[in-house]
Amino acid sequence: MGNSNLLNKMAEIIQKSDNQTAKQKKIMEVAISLFAEKGYSNTATAEIAKLAGVAEGTIFKHYGTKENLLLSIMVPFLKELxxxxxxxxxxxxxxxxxxxxxxxxxxxxxxxxxxxxxxxxxxxxxxxxxxxxxxxxxxxxxxxxxxxxxxxxxxxxxxxxxxxxxxxxxxxxxxxxxxxxxxxxxxxxxxxxxxxxxxxxxxxxxxxxxxxxxxxxx
Amino acid sequence: MGNSNLLNKMAEIIQKSDNQTAKQKKIMEVAISLFAEKGYSNTATAEIAKLAGVAEGTIFKHYGTKENLLLSIMVPFLKELxxxxxxxxxxxxxxxxxxxxxxxxxxxxxxxxxxxxxxxxxxxxxxxxxxxxxxxxxxxxxxxxxxxxxxxxxxxxxxxxxxxxxxxxxxxxxxxxxxxxxxxxxxxxxxxxxxxxxxxxxxxxxxxxxxxxxxxxx
DNA sequence: TTAAAAAGTGAGTACTCAATCACTATAAAT
DNA sequence: ATTTATAGTGATTGAGTACTCACTTTTTAA
Missing domain, CATH: 1.10.357 (Tetracycline Repressor; domain 2)
Structure with a gap:
C-alpha cells in the first residue's frame, strides 16, 4: 500500500544532501523562492534554470525529477523543525x-x-x-x-x-x-x-x- | 493599475448566474469537487468535461475561460458568506x-x-x-x-x-x-x-x- | 411550421512543460 | 599525462494543456 514510500525517499535525500555545488545551492535558492511565491505547480523548471543561471538539464542531473527537487527543499527543513x-x-x-x-x-x-x-x-x-x-x-x-x-x-x-x-x-x-x-x-x-x-x-x-x-x- | 478588475468580473457573474442548464450544474459540481481535491492548476478542463459527461467545448461556451469557471464557483459562495x-x-x-x-x-x-x-x-x-x-x-x-x-x-x-x-x-x-x-x-x-x-x-x-x-x- | 437563438459537440491548434540524451568541460585519481 | 568520474549543457521529444471553431442538436419565439 505504498507504506512510507515517502519517508524512504526522504532518508535517501538526507544522505546525499551534504556536498552541494555552487550551482546546486543556487538552484535550491531560486526554487525555494519561486515555489513559495507561485507554488510548485505554477513554477516551470525552465524558469528555475534561467533565474539560477543554469541549464535546465543540470537540475535533472542532480535531482532527477521536479518532485525530488521539492523534497530536497523540504526534508532538511523538517529535520530541523x-x-x-x-x-x-x-x-x-x-x-x-x-x-x-x-x-x-x-x-x-x-x-x-x-x-x-x-x-x-x-x-x-x-x-x-x-x-x-x-x-x-x-x-x-x-x-x-x-x-x-x-x-x-x-x-x-x-x-x-x-x-x-x-x-x-x-x-x-x-x-x-x-x-x-x-x-x-x-x-x-x-x-x-x-x-x-x-x-x-x-x-x-x-x-x-x-x-x-x-x-x-x- | 487593474483596480478592482476582479470585483467587476464578479458583478458580471452574479447577473448571469441565474438560469443554469442541467449540464452547467453538472460542470460546476464536478469542477468544485476536482478543484477542492487537487487544486485548480492540477485539474484539466478535459477531465472536468469527461466526468461531467460533457464535451470540452461546452465548458468554454458557458464560462469562456477556466479562470472564469473558478470565479463562477466562488462568487455565489462569497455572496452568501x-x-x-x-x-x-x-x-x-x-x-x-x-x-x-x-x-x-x-x-x-x-x-x-x-x-x-x-x-x-x-x-x-x-x-x-x-x-x-x-x-x-x-x-x-x-x-x-x-x-x-x-x-x-x-x-x-x-x-x-x-x-x-x-x-x-x-x-x-x-x-x-x-x-x-x-x-x-x-x-x-x-x-x-x-x-x-x-x-x-x-x-x-x-x-x-x-x-x-x-x-x-x- | 418555421425562423432564430441558444446549447452542445469534438477534432484541431498553438503552446507549455518535465524529462531525456548525446555531448562538452572540469575536477579527481592513477 | 592519462584515465575515470563527476558536473554541466541545451536542443529535442512527446505528453498534456487551455482554448477555438465550424458544425449539429435542441429549445424558444413568431
Missing part, C-alpha cells in the same frame, strides 16, 4: 522551574524565530501539504510521532504541578497542537506576515493558558 | 439581550454549519487564495469591508455593557477576525475535518472570551 528545539529547550525547561506560561512563551518564541528564518520554505511546505494527500498522510503522523512523546512528558509535569487542567493528555495535546499549528499557518503561510511581535505571542499564550490552564473556571 | 448571517443573526442579537459569550457561540455555530455545507467550495477558496495574490489583495479587503461595520457595532454594544475588554475597536476586530478566520481555515481547509462538535466550538469561544472578555485578569 523538531529535534533542535527538543534538545535545547525541553531539557532546559525540565531543570529550571519555569511556569507553564513561561514555557509556552519561550517555546513559541523559539519556533517563531525558526519559522521566520525559514519563512519561504514553510510556505512551500504548507502550500504543497494542502494539495498532496500523500504528503499530508505521511508527514503529519510523522511529525506528531516526533513531537508527541516529548510533549506528553511536558504536559504530565505541568499537570502534576497543577498548572494544566486535568484532562486526558491526548486531548490536551490535540488542543495545543491544533491551536499552535493553526496560529503559525494563518500567520506565516496565509497572511504572509514578515514579522511577529511579542504582544501577539502573549495573546496566543493567554488564549492557551485560559483554555487549558487550570485557573478557576467561572 | 456574509449577508445572510448579518440579516438573520445580527438583528436577532440586538433585540434579545443575549450575552457576548452566547452571541459568539451562536455566531460560530451558524457560520460553521454554512462552511460545512459548502466545505468543498471553501477549500477551493482557501487553496486559490494562497496562490493568487490578486485574489487575496482584492477579496480580503472586500470581506473586511463587508463585515467590519456590523462587527464594529456589535463590539461597541458589548463594550458598553462591560462584557468586552476596553481596547480600541479596530484592535479587537483584528484579534477576533484572525482567531476565527485561522480557526476555520485550519479546521476545514488544512486538516479536512468532516464535522465539528459543540465541544470544539465551546473551546474556541472560551479562548476568545478569556482573551478579549473583560473578566478579572490575574
Amino acid at each position: 523538531f529535534p533542535s528545539m527538543a534538545d535545547e529547550l525541553f531539557e532546559e525547561l525540565m531543570t529550571d522551574n519555569i511556569s507553564f506560561e513561561e514555557f509556552l512563551r519561550k517555546f513559541l518564541k523559539n519556533r517563531t524565530h525558526f519559522l521566520l528564518d525559514n519563512q519561504e520554505i514553510f510556505q512551500v511546505f504548507i502550500k504543497e501539504m494542502i494539495y498532496k494527500e500523500e504528503l499530508k498522510n505521511e508527514l503529519v503522523p510523522y511529525i506528531f510521532e516526533q513531537a508527541s512523546p516529548r510533549l506528553g512528558k511536558v504536559i504530565d509535569v505541568f499537570q502534576k504541578r497543577g498548572e494544566v487542567i486535568d484532562l486526558p493528555i491526548s486531548q490536551i495535546k490535540n488542543v495545543l497542537a491544533t491551536t499552535v499549528f493553526g496560529f503559525f499557518i494563518s500567520r506565516f503561510a496565509l497572511l504572509n506576515r514578515q514579522y511577529l511581535n511579542d504582544e501577539e505571542i502573549d495573546h496566543i499564550v493567554r488564549f492557551i493558558i485560559n483554555g487549558i490552564g487550570s485557573a478557576p473556571n467561572p | 456574509f449577508p445572510s448571517m448579518a440579516d438573520e443573526l445580527f438583528e436577532e442579537l440586538m433585540t434579545d439581550n443575549i450575552s457576548f459569550e452566547e452571541f459568539l457561540r451562536k455566531f460560530l455555530k451558524n457560520r460553521t454549519h454554512f462552511l460545512l455545507d459548502n466545505q468543498e467550495i471553501f477549500q477551493v477558496f482557501i487553496k486559490e487564495m494562497i496562490y493568487k495574490e490578486e485574489l487575496k489583495n482584492e477579496l480580503v479587503p472586500y470581506i473586511f469591508e463587508q463585515a467590519s461595520p456590523r462587527l464594529g457595532k456589535v463590539i461597541d454594544v458589548f463594550q458598553k455593557r462591560g462584557e468586552v475588554i476596553d481596547l480600541p475597536i479596530s484592535q479587537i476586530k483584528n484579534v477576533l477576525a484572525t482567531t476565527v478566520f485561522g480557526f476555520f481555515i485550519s479546521r476545514f481547509a488544512l486538516l479536512n475535518r468532516q464535522y465539528l462538535n459543540d465541544e470544539e466550538i465551546d473551546h474556541i469561544v472560551r479562548f476568545i472570551i478569556n482573551g478579549i472578555g473583560s473578566a478579572p485578569n490575574p
Whole structure:
C-alpha cells in the first residue's frame, strides 16, 4: 500500500544532501523562492534554470525529477523543525522551574524565530501539504510521532504541578497542537506576515493558558 | 493599475448566474469537487468535461475561460458568506439581550454549519487564495469591508455593557477576525475535518472570551 | 411550421512543460 | 599525462494543456 514510500525517499535525500555545488545551492535558492511565491505547480523548471543561471538539464542531473527537487527543499527543513528545539529547550525547561506560561512563551518564541528564518520554505511546505494527500498522510503522523512523546512528558509535569487542567493528555495535546499549528499557518503561510511581535505571542499564550490552564473556571 | 478588475468580473457573474442548464450544474459540481481535491492548476478542463459527461467545448461556451469557471464557483459562495448571517443573526442579537459569550457561540455555530455545507467550495477558496495574490489583495479587503461595520457595532454594544475588554475597536476586530478566520481555515481547509462538535466550538469561544472578555485578569 | 437563438459537440491548434540524451568541460585519481 | 568520474549543457521529444471553431442538436419565439 505504498507504506512510507515517502519517508524512504526522504532518508535517501538526507544522505546525499551534504556536498552541494555552487550551482546546486543556487538552484535550491531560486526554487525555494519561486515555489513559495507561485507554488510548485505554477513554477516551470525552465524558469528555475534561467533565474539560477543554469541549464535546465543540470537540475535533472542532480535531482532527477521536479518532485525530488521539492523534497530536497523540504526534508532538511523538517529535520530541523523538531529535534533542535527538543534538545535545547525541553531539557532546559525540565531543570529550571519555569511556569507553564513561561514555557509556552519561550517555546513559541523559539519556533517563531525558526519559522521566520525559514519563512519561504514553510510556505512551500504548507502550500504543497494542502494539495498532496500523500504528503499530508505521511508527514503529519510523522511529525506528531516526533513531537508527541516529548510533549506528553511536558504536559504530565505541568499537570502534576497543577498548572494544566486535568484532562486526558491526548486531548490536551490535540488542543495545543491544533491551536499552535493553526496560529503559525494563518500567520506565516496565509497572511504572509514578515514579522511577529511579542504582544501577539502573549495573546496566543493567554488564549492557551485560559483554555487549558487550570485557573478557576467561572 | 487593474483596480478592482476582479470585483467587476464578479458583478458580471452574479447577473448571469441565474438560469443554469442541467449540464452547467453538472460542470460546476464536478469542477468544485476536482478543484477542492487537487487544486485548480492540477485539474484539466478535459477531465472536468469527461466526468461531467460533457464535451470540452461546452465548458468554454458557458464560462469562456477556466479562470472564469473558478470565479463562477466562488462568487455565489462569497455572496452568501456574509449577508445572510448579518440579516438573520445580527438583528436577532440586538433585540434579545443575549450575552457576548452566547452571541459568539451562536455566531460560530451558524457560520460553521454554512462552511460545512459548502466545505468543498471553501477549500477551493482557501487553496486559490494562497496562490493568487490578486485574489487575496482584492477579496480580503472586500470581506473586511463587508463585515467590519456590523462587527464594529456589535463590539461597541458589548463594550458598553462591560462584557468586552476596553481596547480600541479596530484592535479587537483584528484579534477576533484572525482567531476565527485561522480557526476555520485550519479546521476545514488544512486538516479536512468532516464535522465539528459543540465541544470544539465551546473551546474556541472560551479562548476568545478569556482573551478579549473583560473578566478579572490575574 | 418555421425562423432564430441558444446549447452542445469534438477534432484541431498553438503552446507549455518535465524529462531525456548525446555531448562538452572540469575536477579527481592513477 | 592519462584515465575515470563527476558536473554541466541545451536542443529535442512527446505528453498534456487551455482554448477555438465550424458544425449539429435542441429549445424558444413568431
